[in-house]
Amino acid sequence: MEFDHVGLCTFEKKGEEDWVEATKVWVTNPKKHPFNVEWLRYSEDSTVDKTFREKTHIAYRVDDLEKASKGMKVILAPFEVGGFLRVGFFEHEDGVVIEFMQYLDDKNKWFNKK
Secondary structure, three states: OOOEEEEEOOOOOOOEEEOOOOOOOOOOHHHHHOOEEEEEOOOOOOOOOOHOOOEEEEEEEOOOHHHHHHHOOEEEEEEEOOOOEEEEEEEOOOEEEEEEEEEOOOHHHOOOOO
C-alpha cells in the first residue's frame, strides 16, 4: 500500500479538471499539485451520497483492491475510471474515509503527470 493523495471537496472550479462520468464529479489531477491534493467538485446530479461529499479522503495505491478493503464499510463500491484504474471508497472503523486505487495498466506511466 502506497500513499497517493488527499481528496478535498470544493464548490469552485480549480484549474484543469477531468470529468468522471461514473460519479458525476469534476476532479483535478493530484500529481499536478505540489502536495498531492485532489479537488472534487460534484455536479448537482452526482450519484455520490451527500454525506460523503463533505468528507476528506486519503487515497492509497494497492495491488488488490478487494484484499485491501476486506472488512471495511463500503461507501462507494469499486468502479472503473478511464479504462486504467479501479477505485473504491471505504470507511475505516475510526471513521476516516479511504480510497483504494488499483491500476489496471502500468501504474508507473500515471504517477508523474505533473
